[in-house]
Amino acid sequence: MKFSLSNLLKMNTEPSLVVLLGAQKPNQDVLDALSRNSDLTVREAFTTRGVLQDLPGVHLVILDELISLPDTSNEVLHRALEMSSIPMVSQEGFLADPNEWLGRARLTNAKRISFLPARQINLVNWSGGVGKTTLAMAICKRFVQRTGLPAALLELSMGGSALHARITHDLPEFFSIATHKEEPALWYGVSLYPMDGRTIDVLWGEDSEGVRKVLAEIRRKHTLFVVDCFPGHPLFPELSKPMPGLVNLVVTSPRDDSILQARRLMSEVSEPSHLVLNMTKSLADRTESGVSVALPYNENWAQSSDPRLADPILELVYKGWKAKGK
Numbered sequence: 001m002k003f004s005l006s007n008l009l010k011m012n013t014e015p016s017l018v019v020l021l022g023a024q025k026p027n028q029d030v031l032d033a034l035s036r037n038s039d040l041t042v043r044e045a046f047t048t049r050g051v052l053q054d055l056p057g058v059h060l061v062i063l064d065e066l067i068s069l070p071d072t073s074n075e076v077l078h079r080a081l082e083m084s085s086i087p088m089v090s091q092e093g094f095l096a097d098p099n100e101w102l103g104r105a106r107l108t109n110a111k112r113i114s115f116l117p118a119r120q121i122n123l124v125n126w127s128g129g130v131g132k133t134t135l136a137m138a139i140c141k142r143f144v145q146r147t148g149l150p151a152a153l154l155e156l157s158m159g160g161s162a163l164h165a166r167i168t169h170d171l172p173e174f175f176s177i178a179t180h181k182e183e184p185a186l187w188y189g190v191s192l193y194p195m196d197g198r199t200i201d202v203l204w205g206e207d208s209e210g211v212r213k214v215l216a217e218i219r220r221k222h223t224l225f226v227v228d229c230f231p232g233h234p235l236f237p238e239l240s241k242p243m244p245g246l247v248n249l250v251v252t253s254p255r256d257d258s259i260l261q262a263r264r265l266m267s268e269v270s271e272p273s274h275l276v277l278n279m280t281k282s283l284a285d286r287t288e289s290g291v292s293v294a295l296p297y298n299e300n301w302a303q304s305s306d307p308r309l310a311d312p313i314l315e316l317v318y319k320g321w322k323a324k325g326k
Contacts, residue, residue: 017105018043022051023064027091030062033098040102048072052080053115055148060105061088071117075221079150083189116147116223119317120246122239123276124229124265127258131278132251133162134302135295135309136228137187142310143224144189151190151224154215156233158197167192175199178214188305191222197233204234212238231265240269247317248273254285266290274316292316 017040021030024046034042043058045051049072051063061081068074081088087104094101121139123132133155140151154174155163164171172182174195184191204211215238219225227239240248248269252262254277266275274292277285286294293312301309315321 017041017060017102018058019060019062019102019105020045020051020054020058021062021091022046022054022066023062023091024067025065027064027095029095030091033095037102048074048077049115052077055080055084055086058086059108060101061086062091062094062101063088064091072115073220076118076150076223079221080148080223083144083150084148116149116318118219118223118225118245120219120225120227120239120243121313121317122227122229122246122248122269123251124231124236124240124248124269125251125258126231126261126265127252127255130251130253130255130258131295131302132228133166134305135251135276135278135313136226137163137166137190138301138305138307138309139313140190140224140226141188141305142307143314145307147223149223150221151226152184152193152218152222153190153226153228154193154218154239155195155228156230156235156239157195157228158230158233161194161196162228163192163194173199175203178203178211191218193218201234211235215239242270246270249276249313249316250274251276251278253277253279254281254288259288276313 017037019034019040020043022045026044031042034040043054045054047067047069049069051061051066052072066074086108087101089101123136125132136153140153143149143151153163155161161173167187171185171192171194174193176182177184177193184193186192229236229239250262250265250269250273252258252275262275266273275290277288277291277294279297280286280294281297293316295309295312298306300306311322
């Protein structure tokens with residue numbers, strides 16, 4: 001490889017630190033302090049979305065009051081920053097000890113954070129055993145791992161919690177979270193809201209407005225909100241109302257009863273909606289018409305929440321998802 005003088009100068013002057021200053025009113029003293037470091041690049045953002053879009057490769061975030069945009073709440077931004085482990089400080093805090101904060105920045109591995117618009121995915125079928133919970137877990141895990149953005153998984157169960165069975169019985173249940181007795185558990189960075197059907201009827205009947213506030217809070221704090229749905233659940237009409245960013249995925253296995261239920265639901269749920277054929281075992285299974293995604297039966301994938309279960313579904317929700325991962 002030949003090295004020209006210009007290439008050598010570029011290599012020698014390439015900054016080793018990237019600092020993001022996110023503030024509606026940048027402090028000139030902060031900019032002056034940063035300009036005294038030759039090994040540093042400064043990015044500036046004035047909105048919540050701008051900060052999130054500029055996060056890839058950043059080692060330090062200096063953050064103050066921003067212009068909040070509807071598609072990126074302050075809660076989503078702060079949750080993404082917490083998950084990224086990028087050091088964060090106010091302008092005043094940075095000026096109190098710039099060397100301390102730049103030192104922390106040099107110890108930071110630049111994390112890959114993406115900006116994506118908020119989405120709610122409803123995975124739904126009347127039939128059990130079609131893999132809705134497995135797919136919901138795989139989607140959320142994959143989304144957080146790739147994007148660094150916050151995701152939540154809500155279970156609409158009328159019986160025992162499948163999340164308790166799959167993960168641990170110690171997970172705080174929706175009733176305890178909604179009544180402010182416990183915080184949601186995190187699983188691979190995903191906020192979990194298991195639901196035991198024995199208590200939701202009481203909660204919804206006595207404090208429906210309080211439940212609506214919890215659902216609104218979940219949406220406000222998370223970029224991706226995945227709901228593992230049973231259509232007979234009392235919260236299903238509330239969570240299936242047409243709204244911006246809602247995508248309905250009707251999940252079925254190749255069983256005849258499951259496919260009949262799925263066909264019925266496809267005519268009832270709002271657009272955009274897609275038919276997902278899960279647990280296929282043969283080419284004959286995949287001949288079903290109108291299927292947007294066909295996923296194979298693979299027990300190892302199911303147990304590990306394999307990305308190969310999630311990526312084809314996330315491609316339906318976020319066009320270009322596969323290309324982003326290359």
